[in-house]
Amino acid sequence: MNKKNILSSLPSVDEILNNDKIISLIKKIPRIVVVNNIRTCLQNYRNHILKMEESALINFHIDKNFLVNEIVLKSKSFIEMNLKEVINGTGVVLHTNLGRSLLSDEIKEQVWAVASGYSNLELNLQTGKRGSRYSHVVDIIKFLTGAEDALVVNNNAAAVLLVLGSMAKNKEVIVSRGQLVEIGGSFRVPDVMEQSGAKLVDVGTTNKTHLWDYEQTIGEDTAALLKVHTSNYKILGFTEEVDLKDLVALGKRNNIPVIEDLGSGVLVNLKKYGLTYEPTVQESVALGVDIVTFSGDKLLGGPQAGIIVGNKKWIDKMKKNPLTRAFRIDKLTMAALEATLKLYLKEDEMTKKVPTLKMLTETKESISKRADELYAILKENNVDFSIEIKDDYSQVGGGSLPLEKLPTKVIAIKHDNLSVSKLEESLRGYSVPIITRIQEEQVIIDLRTVQEKDYHVINKALNHIIVK
Numbered sequence: 001m002n003k004k005n006i007l008s009s010l011p012s013v014d015e016i017l018n019n020d021k022i023i024s025l026i027k028k029i030p031r032i033v034v035v036n037n038i039r040t041c042l043q044n045y046r047n048h049i050l051k052m053e054e055s056a057l058i059n060f061h062i063d064k065n066f067l068v069n070e071i072v073l074k075s076k077s078f079i080e081m082n083l084k085e086v087i088n089g090t091g092v093v094l095h096t097n098l099g100r101s102l103l104s105d106e107i108k109e110q111v112w113a114v115a116s117g118y119s120n121l122e123l124n125l126q127t128g129k130r131g132s133r134y135s136h137v138v139d140i141i142k143f144l145t146g147a148e149d150a151l152v153v154n155n156n157a158a159a160v161l162l163v164l165g166s167m168a169k170n171k172e173v174i175v176s177r178g179q180l181v182e183i184g185g186s187f188r189v190p191d192v193m194e195q196s197g198a199k200l201v202d203v204g205t206t207n208k209t210h211l212w213d214y215e216q217t218i219g220e221d222t223a224a225l226l227k228v229h230t231s232n233y234k235i236l237g238f239t240e241e242v243d244l245k246d247l248v249a250l251g252k253r254n255n256i257p258v259i260e261d262l263g264s265g266v267l268v269n270l271k272k273y274g275l276t277y278e279p280t281v282q283e284s285v286a287l288g289v290d291i292v293t294f295s296g297d298k299l300l301g302g303p304q305a306g307i308i309v310g311n312k313k314w315i316d317k318m319k320k321n322p323l324t325r326a327f328r329i330d331k332l333t334m335a336a337l338e339a340t341l342k343l344y345l346k347e348d349e350m351t352k353k354v355p356t357l358k359m360l361t362e363t364k365e366s367i368s369k370r371a372d373e374l375y376a377i378l379k380e381n382n383v384d385f386s387i388e389i390k391d392d393y394s395q396v397g398g399g400s401l402p403l404e405k406l407p408t409k410v411i412a413i414k415h416d417n418l419s420v421s422k423l424e425e426s427l428r429g430y431s432v433p434i435i436t437r438i439q440e441e442q443v444i445i446d447l448r449t450v451q452e453k454d455y456h457v458i459n460k461a462l463n464h465i466i467v468k
C-alpha cells in the first residue's frame with residue numbers, strides 16, 4: 001500500500017466513537033475529553049505514517065486496537081491529577097523537585113478554612129475598613145525575628161528583586177565576588193540584581209574578600225552593601241569573608257544600608273539539635289543588618305514564600321513599589337505561613353510539629369526503629385526480593401547546609417531477575433510514585449523522609465511488581 005491509501009484508511013472520529021471500548025469510556029469520562037483525545041491520537045498516528053519510509057509501508061496495516069488503547073490511556077490520564085503526592089525515599093529533606101517543605105498536619109484545618117471560605121484577608125475586623133493582607137503575619141514575624149517591620153512575597157528570589165529594586169535602582173550595590181552564587185535552575189544573583197535595575201559591583205576574589213575591598217569601593221553611587229549567604233556551597237581552605245558585624249559597622253560609618261540574602265532562613269539554633277550551625281534570622285537582625293530576606297519553604301518549613309524583615313523605613317518604600325503587587329502572596333500561602341509561624345511559639349513542640357525540623361532532627365535510633373518496622377513488613381510480603389537495612393547518610397537539600405551528612409538507616413532492595421534501574425522505574429511508576437535512589441546496584445529507600453503512613457504503600461508497590 002502507498003501512503004495515500006494507508007492514510008485514507010484511517011478510521012474517522014465517528015467510527016472510533018462507535019467502538020465498544022470507547023463507548024464504555026464515555027460513561028466515565030466526559031465525551032468532549034475523549035473526542036479531543038481521539039483527534040490528537042489520530043493526528044499522531046497520521047504523523048507517524050507520514051514519517052515512515054516507503055519500504056516499511058509494504059506490510060503496514062492500521063492497528064485499530066492500538067489506536068483505541070492509546071485513546072483510552074490518554075483519556076484516563078487526562079482526568080487523573082497530574083500533580084500528586086509521592087513518597088520521598090531519597091533522604092533529601094528539602095527536595096526542591098519534590099516540593100521542598102511539607103506543611104504540618106496541625107495546620108490543615110486553618111488553611112482549608114481560609115481556602116474554602118471567605119476570610120478577613122484584607123479586612124480589618126476592628127474598624128470594618130480595608131486592612132492589609134500582610135498584617136496577619138507582621139506581628140509574629142517581628143516577634144520571632146526581633147525586626148522592626150516585615151513584608152512577605154511569593155518567594156525569596158522575588159524578595160531579593162523587590163529589595164534591590166526599591167533600595168538601589170540605578171545605583172550601585174557592592175557584593176563580594178565569593179557570594180555571586182547560582183541558586184539552581186540557572187537563577188543567579190548577578191542576573192536578579194540586573195533585573196532590579198541595581199548596578200552590581202563585585203569586590204574581592206573568589207576565596208577572599210576583605211573589609212578594605214568594600215571600603216575602597218564605596219562611592220557616591222553606592223546604595224547598599226549586600227551579603228549573600230552562600231547556603232548551597234562552601235569554599236574551604238584559604239578563605240576569608242568579612243564578618244557581618246564589620247560589614248554593618250562599615251555601612252553605619254558611611255550611612256549605607258546593609259542587605260543580607262540569608263537564603264534558608266532558619267529561626268532556631270540548629271546546633272542545639274546536633275546539626276551544623278547556620279546563621280539565624282534573629283542574629284542578623286540583632287547585628288544591625290538593615291534588611292534580611294529568606295525563604296518560607298527551606299529551613300523554616302512553611303509554604304513557598306519570601307520573607308523580608310528589617311527597618312520600617314525601607315519596608316515602607318518596598319510597599320510602594322509596584323513589584324510588591326506583582327509578587328503578592330495569595331491567601332492559601334498566607335494562611336499556611338501564619339499557621340506555621342505560630343508553631344514556632346512553643347519551642348519544645350516545633351521540632352515535633354514542623355515536618356522539616358522533625359525530619360532534620362530525628363535521631364538515628366528513632367530512624368533505626370522505623371527501618372526495622374518497614375523491613376519487617378517488606379520482608380514478610382516480598383520473599384522474592386533481597387532486602388536489607390544499611391547505614392547511610394541523608395542530606396538537608398534545598399541548597400541548605402551542603403556539607404551536612406545526617407546519619408540514617410536505609411532499606412536496600414534488589415531482585416535477581418530484575419535490573420536495579422527497572423526496579424527504580426517501577427516504584428516511580430506506581431500509583432503513588434515512590435522516589436528512590438540507586439546505589440551499589442540496590443534501590444535505596446531512606447527512612448528519614450519516609451512517613452509511617454507510607455510503609456504499606458511501599459509494600460503494595462513492591463508486591464505489584466511483576467518479574468517476568
Ligand SMILES: *Cc1c(COP(=O)(O)O)cnc(C)c1O
Pocket residue numbers: 155156157158160183228229230231232261262263264294295296297305306398399
Ligand atoms: C534559595 C535561595 C534563594 C531563592 O529562594 P527561593 O525562595 O527559592 O526563591 C535566594 N538566595 C539564596 C541565598 C538562596 O539560598
